[in-house]
Amino acid sequence: MKIAVLPGDGIGPEIVAEAVKVLEALDLKLEMETAPVGGAAYEVAGHPLPESTLGLAREADAILFGAVGDWKYDKLDRPLRPEQAILGLRKHLGLFANFRPAICYEQLTHASSLKPELVAGLDILIIRELTGDIYFGQPRGRRTAPDGHFPGAEEAFDTMRYSRPEIERIARVAFEAARKRSKRVTSVDKANVLETFQLWKDVVTEVHKDYPDVQLDHMYVDNAAMQLVKAPKAFDVIVTGNMFGDILSDEASMLTGSIGMLPSASLNDKKQGLYEPSHGSAPDIAGKGVANPLATILSAAMMLRFSLGQEEAARRIEAAVQKVLAQGLRTPDIHSEGTTRVGTVQMGDAVVNAL
Amino acid sequence: MKIAVLPGDGIGPEIVAEAVKVLEALDLKLEMETAPVGGAAYEVAGHPLPESTLGLAREADAILFGAVGDWKYDKLDRPLRPEQAILGLRKHLGLFANFRPAICYEQLTHASSLKPELVAGLDILIIRELTGDIYFGQPRGRRTAPDGHFPGAEEAFDTMRYSRPEIERIARVAFEAARKRSKRVTSVDKANVLETFQLWKDVVTEVHKDYPDVQLDHMYVDNAAMQLVKAPKAFDVIVTGNMFGDILSDEASMLTGSIGMLPSASLNDKKQGLYEPSHGSAPDIAGKGVANPLATILSAAMMLRFSLGQEEAARRIEAAVQKVLAQGLRTPDIHSEGTTRVGTVQMGDAVVNAL
Ligand SMILES: CC(C)[C@H](C(=O)O)[C@@H](O)C(=O)O
Ligand SMILES: CC(C)[C@H](C(=O)O)[C@@H](O)C(=O)O
Numbered sequence: 001m002k003i004a005v006l007p008g009d010g011i012g013p014e015i016v017a018e019a020v021k022v023l024e025a026l027d028l029k030l031e032m033e034t035a036p037v038g039g040a041a042y043e044v045a046g047h048p049l050p051e052s053t054l055g056l057a058r059e060a061d062a063i064l065f066g067a068v069g070d071w072k073y074d075k076l077d078r079p080l081r082p083e084q085a086i087l088g089l090r091k092h093l094g095l096f097a098n099f100r101p102a103i104c105y106e107q108l109t110h111a112s113s114l115k116p117e118l119v120a121g122l123d124i125l126i127i128r129e130l131t132g133d134i135y136f137g138q139p140r141g142r143r144t145a146p147d148g149h150f151p152g153a154e155e156a157f158d159t160m161r162y163s164r165p166e167i168e169r170i171a172r173v174a175f176e177a178a179r180k181r182s183k184r185v186t187s188v189d190k191a192n193v194l195e196t197f198q199l200w201k202d203v204v205t206e207v208h209k210d211y212p213d214v215q216l217d218h219m220y221v222d223n224a225a226m227q228l229v230k231a232p233k234a235f236d237v238i239v240t241g242n243m244f245g246d247i248l249s250d251e252a253s254m255l256t257g258s259i260g261m262l263p264s265a266s267l268n269d270k271k272q273g274l275y276e277p278s279h280g281s282a283p284d285i286a287g288k289g290v291a292n293p294l295a296t297i298l299s300a301a302m303m304l305r306f307s308l309g310q311e312e313a314a315r316r317i318e319a320a321v322q323k324v325l326a327q328g329l330r331t332p333d334i335h336s337e338g339t340t341r342v343g344t345v346q347m348g349d350a351v352v353n354a355l
Numbered sequence: 356m357k358i359a360v361l362p363g364d365g366i367g368p369e370i371v372a373e374a375v376k377v378l379e380a381l382d383l384k385l386e387m388e389t390a391p392v393g394g395a396a397y398e399v400a401g402h403p404l405p406e407s408t409l410g411l412a413r414e415a416d417a418i419l420f421g422a423v424g425d426w427k428y429d430k431l432d433r434p435l436r437p438e439q440a441i442l443g444l445r446k447h448l449g450l451f452a453n454f455r456p457a458i459c460y461e462q463l464t465h466a467s468s469l470k471p472e473l474v475a476g477l478d479i480l481i482i483r484e485l486t487g488d489i490y491f492g493q494p495r496g497r498r499t500a501p502d503g504h505f506p507g508a509e510e511a512f513d514t515m516r517y518s519r520p521e522i523e524r525i526a527r528v529a530f531e532a533a534r535k536r537s538k539r540v541t542s543v544d545k546a547n548v549l550e551t552f553q554l555w556k557d558v559v560t561e562v563h564k565d566y567p568d569v570q571l572d573h574m575y576v577d578n579a580a581m582q583l584v585k586a587p588k589a590f591d592v593i594v595t596g597n598m599f600g601d602i603l604s605d606e607a608s609m610l611t612g613s614i615g616m617l618p619s620a621s622l623n624d625k626k627q628g629l630y631e632p633s634h635g636s637a638p639d640i641a642g643k644g645v646a647n648p649l650a651t652i653l654s655a656a657m658m659l660r661f662s663l664g665q666e667e668a669a670r671r672i673e674a675a676v677q678k679v680l681a682q683g684l685r686t687p688d689i690h691s692e693g694t695t696r697v698g699t700v701q702m703g704d705a706v707v708n709a710l
Pocket of ligand 2: 438601
């Protein structure tokens with residue numbers, strides 16, 4: 001079982017190091033190979049996703065990814081910016097199914113912006129389509145407006161697109177996932193305005209016929225953004241497109257108050273996957289040894305489960321994380337009175353000890 | 356001063372009636388003419404925005420709009436559905452500047468999902484571009500995919516577009532609005548992925564040179580969705596495109612916990628405007644006399660201010676609303692222990708008495 005380890009920028013290297021430590025403590029036959037990605041790769045190879053890194057990712061069974069991005073790369077041309085690495089990996093590996101759980105851990109409920117009763121026990125799974133939509137749709141660019149409000153003016157444009165098979169496969173992923181949970185799927189669209197999401201709604205409805213045991217609701221994206229704030233626990237599995245999923249999954253993870261705890265997985269049809277924390281590269285705290293490694297450690301657990309067929313090892317990690325929380329260990333982002341403040345490395349060590 | 360009164364569907368007629376009552380009590384020379392819109396118009400004229408209604412709207416100085424939509428029209432073809440009326444009015448009247456305040460009233464702070472300290476005193480103004488973006492961009496439709504992941508498959512597509520002058524004018528609206536407030540604008544984009552929003556960011560930055568007294572920040576839409584949950588009071592004026600604005604303005608209004616209190620205005624370059632509550636048509640409570648008319652009454656105040664040049668009358672209405680809240684009157688949506696529950700008509704009467 002081969003793992004491509006791509007630490008990236010900011011806190012990426014620190015948090016990935018802890019996840020690697022945990023994986024190594026498991027006594028599995030894992031071959032791990034590290035490569036630069038994002039700004040770090042730009043520095044050494046002039047490109048955020050060098051051929052060698054992409055090659056390693058392609059041949060690996062799974063990718064353990066830290067985070068990319070730093071303000072210092074803001075001035076680079078778009079194709080050279082760190083986040084192109086993650087877009088490139090998604091595209092080249094066909095990682096169309098993004099799993100973003102938004103879970104509120106019992107001990108961390110108080111950290112949420114929301115009143116505790118609204119988030120206690122929260123457990124939503126957002127399934128975001130990750131290789132289509134306006135993220136990758138061609139054509140796109142700048143041009144002279146051919147029509148519209150100001151014909152002849154400079155304009156920029158992008159194309160939102162979804163084909164029937166693209167929608168079908170992500171809908172199946174969502175219904176299958178719901179079967180292992182409370183059997184409810186909310187499909188989020190904007191069918192009242194967009195052709196793309198009318199097709200989305202139609203196809204999800206058709207695919208649903210194969211899953212009569214799962215309850216399906218449709219909700220407009222603006223309403224979903226509201227209902228997540230109003231009554232997040234009313235959701236179970238949410239499935240949506242790339243753009244809406246970007247926005248709603250971030251909103252949902254922030255609802256928990258502890259985004260430093262949330263893992264994510266991005267899978268292709270061969271169950272090859274990229275695993276990364278839901279949070280970003282946090283350049284402001286990089287190198288200070290205070291970043292929370294738990295989201296990355298939990299991402300490694302998802303990797304064992306989804307791409308490496310090691311369910312038991314995944315559970316061991318998850319149980320160990322629960323244990324360190326119960327022990328009262330907290331990195332600064334989730335610290336509160338009466339708990340013990342620890343750094344990145346100490347937290348990783350504690351998880352290893354709790355295995 | 357001519358006002359087109361378009362009550363629409365669901366609770367629309369009830370809440371608009373109260374706003375009309377308040378306007379009539381002001382002793383201004385207002386000519387009000389009512390016309391059907393949305394599902395109500397479809398019933399009588401076979402179209403959600405009949406020519407006669409559009410004609411009335413065109414010649415009026417302002418439009419007082421209730422709400423449109425009902426599940427019973429879900430099966431109609433898209434062009435006949437109620438919400439096409441609002442899209443049609445925006446388009447035909449060129450109502451490009453949408454003002455959506457998200458204000459947390461002191462007496463209603465407890466109604467928010469968020470912890471009181473995070474929302475007490477909240478006062479955000481979201482300025483959403485309303486006639487461009489993927490809402491109206493051509494081409495759009497269904498076709499056989501010419502390329503992409505599944506060439507030859509059925510696909511649907513839409514076009515996101517913004518031209519330089521479209522961005523310039525909404526940026527100016529935002530900077531001007533900020534000058535009357537705390538002089539801070541956050542422009543929300545997705546420049547890291549979309550060509551359209553790279554141009555958006557570039558143009559907003561250029562226009563900003565004319566407003567050196569206003570502070571400008573840029574934020575990605577996914578981050579904005581998170582920061583609104585985490586620390587909404589950090590925002591003052593937010594300016595963004597049509598699609599992101601749809602999502603973020605609804606998220607922000609729900610943060611206040613009292614969307615039944617929030618007005619909105621949609622203006623064109625002649626200050627002609629459409630004024631409507633931020634909430635929807637709520638068909639489930641229509642006709643029960645329990646809907647909160649205050650968002651519509653406050654929309655009438657915005658109408659007096661922005662389109663009719665009646666600042667003093669606007670303030671009178673706003674003060675009257677504050678007064679009824681202080682008196683403890685509450686419709687069911689904002690009711691809490693120790694306050695007096697009233698219906699739609701009683702609330703309207705109370706505002707009239709408080710003028
Ligand atoms: C970095 C950016 C391109 C990316 C996205 O928009 O998908 C990020 O926000 C995410 O959600 O992984
Ligand atoms: C009804 C719908 C077309 C509309 C929109 O998406 O703009 C509504 O959500 C709004 O925000 O006014």
